[in-house]
Amino acid sequence: MSDEKKKEVIKHFLQEGILINPAILEKINNIPEFDTFYSNFQKLIHEGVRITNDTVLSVIDEITPTPQWNPDPQVKDAKVQVKWSYKADSSKWSMQDFINYFSNRYHKLKKILMKRKELSSPSSIGQIRFKGDREEVAAIGLIIDKQLTKNGNLIFTLEDPTGTIKVLISKNNSQLFAIAKDSQLDECVGVTGQVGDKIIFANNFFLPDIPIYKELVKTPDPAHAIFISDVHVGSNMFLHDAWNKFIRWLRAETGSEAQRNVVKKIRYLIFAGDLVEGVGIYPNQENDLEIKDIYKQYEKIAQYLAMIPDYITIIICPGNHDAMRIAEPQPELYEDYAKPVLDLPNVVSVSNPGMVNIHAHDGHPGLDILLYHGYSYVFLADQVETIRNLGGQERIDLVMKYCLQRRHLAPTHNSTQYLPTREDHLVIDTIPDIFVSGHIHRVGSVNYRNISMVQAGCWLETTEFQEKLGLKPQPGRVPLMNLQTRQVKVLKFL
Numbered sequence: 158m159s160d161e162k163k164k165e166v167i168k169h170f171l172q173e174g175i176l177i178n179p180a181i182l183e184k185i186n187n188i189p190e191f192d193t194f195y196s197n198f199q200k201l202i203h204e205g206v207r208i209t210n211d212t213v214l215s216v217i218d219e220i221t222p223t224p225q226w227n228p229d230p231q232v233k234d235a236k237v238q239v240k241w242s243y244k245a246d247s248s249k250w251s252m253q254d255f256i257n258y259f260s261n262r263y264h265k266l267k268k269i270l271m272k273r274k275e276l277s278s279p280s281s282i283g284q285i286r287f288k289g290d291r292e293e294v295a296a297i298g299l300i301i302d303k304q305l306t307k308n309g310n311l312i313f314t315l316e317d318p319t320g321t322i323k324v325l326i327s328k329n330n331s332q333l334f335a336i337a338k339d340s341q342l343d344e345c346v347g348v349t350g351q352v353g354d355k356i357i358f359a360n361n362f363f364l365p366d367i368p369i370y371k372e373l374v375k376t377p378d379p380a381h382a383i384f385i386s387d388v389h390v391g392s393n394m395f396l397h398d399a400w401n402k403f404i405r406w407l408r409a410e411t412g413s414e415a416q417r418n419v420v421k422k423i424r425y426l427i428f429a430g431d432l433v434e435g436v437g438i439y440p441n442q443e444n445d446l447e448i449k450d451i452y453k454q455y456e457k458i459a460q461y462l463a464m465i466p467d468y469i470t471i472i473i474c475p476g477n478h479d480a481m482r483i484a485e486p487q488p489e490l491y492e493d494y495a496k497p498v499l500d501l502p503n504v505v506s507v508s509n510p511g512m513v514n515i516h517a518h519d520g521h522p523g524l525d526i527l528l529y530h531g532y533s534y535v536f537l538a539d540q541v542e543t544i545r546n547l548g549g550q551e552r553i554d555l556v557m558k559y560c561l562q563r564r565h566l567a568p569t570h571n572s573t574q575y576l577p578t579r580e581d582h583l584v585i586d587t588i589p590d591i592f593v594s595g596h597i598h599r600v601g602s603v604n605y606r607n608i609s610m611v612q613a614g615c616w617l618e619t620t621e622f623q624e625k626l627g628l629k630p631q632p633g634r635v636p637l638m639n640l641q642t643r644q645v646k647v648l649k650f651l
């Protein structure tokens with residue numbers, strides 16, 4: 158290869174005002190077919206394409222033969238079964254759909270609450286009105302009103318299909334009061350207590366919650382899963398270098414031998430939405446876009462995902478920046494826009510929310526993963542007093558736990574935009590082993606009753622605006638889970 162041609166490539170970068178990335182320089186040095194690379198590179202310049210580190214990487218990839226992947230043979234192959242994914246129906250919505258939607262939420266959550274012995278035979282609210290004074294009752298209903306009395310007690314109004322009733326929770330019962338005061342409108346709860354004059358004096362307050370005996374499911378072999386979210390390709394805040402470093406690491410091209418050995422155990426990459434930055438998401442967004450065409454944004458993310466070893470199955474749900482309806486449940490990524498991604502042989506696409514089962518081999522049930530992008534979390538982090546006081550958006554683990562306890566991904570009506578589908582698909586009826594979200598751009602993993610609640614980070618630079626708002630994104634970090642131990646490590650690429 159001629160040094161002169163190489164110098165010319167580097168000179169071209171300088172002319173474009175781009176500082177060449179050392180890793181790419183190393184790649185350019187190692188290209189076996191430099192002449193082919195050089196002529197493809199020249200062709201792009203003649204076509205007027207703006208040359209960036211990324212363009213060079215794709216030219217290198219085009220001429221590099223498909224690598225022979227070398228996965229760890231101790232780990233079984235990826236196996237994914239989609240357990241639930243919402244398919245959009247094109248009905249026209251009417252007022253009755255909203256009524257059916259809340260009625261469906263009530264019935265699903267009532268069934269969960271009735272598994273508790275105290276609530277196993279609840280009275281309907283219509284019946285309670287005819288009960289004698291001080292009679293013990295159990296009731297289940299949706300919270301339609303919540304007030305704090307002058308004396309500092311809580312009064313809820315619960316509704317079921319037969320009527321409404323007030324429930325008083327005394328501030329003197331501090332344990333009960335602490336749980337109840339965080340509850341928001343539209344949540345489905347259970348109470349037991351004594352009947353007074355058209356009121357229940359509660360002596361217990363129940364959330365649907367996760368049973369304490371939920372088992373911690375582990376795989377027999379040391380398979381690993383990695384979690385990402387909010388890549389936002391197309392934004393001019395996209396962190397190219399950190400992302401490229403991540404991809405090279407996934408390809409086992411960097412890191413120590415021990416690190417490469419871990420990489421070769423990864424069989425699943427879970428992607429919790431916002432693949433691209435999108436267009437027209439907010440006013441004047443075009444000024445913040447590096448790729449202004451939505452189709453090209455999806456082509457770009459598809460090119461990146463195509464670089465990931467094919468023994469890793471990529472499971473994707475959409476987010477609010479993806480090119481589709483924002484109302485939840487969001488269907489699977491639209492073929493019209495995201496075709497290049499959906500065409501990849503190792504991609505599994507599900508709705509938001511969506512549920513998959515992974516790694517069920519030889520009679521082992523595998524693990525259930527609930528993917529939810531996380532649109533409702535901003536509202537909940539701000540509205541739920543205890544969470545707000547403990548750090549708000551910096552404590553998304555508490556928001557995720559809040560949702561699990563309510564067995565609903567957007568427990569209160571205002572927390573997300575939704576369509577009144579016949580069934581309330583945001584109810585968490587199947588208990589997952591792993592619950593993964595993005596949207597808040599934070600990273601980490603915390604366990605709640607043997608469910609790993611994973612926050613999958615982001616790949617965007619932090620803006621001054623975010624700093625002013627007091628938000629603290631954690632870009633360029635990735636949670637890696639060993640499914641045999643359920644241990645999570647957060648790796649930094651920035």
Ligand SMILES: [Fe+2]
Pocket residue numbers: 387431476477478530595596597
């Ligand atoms: Fe988002």
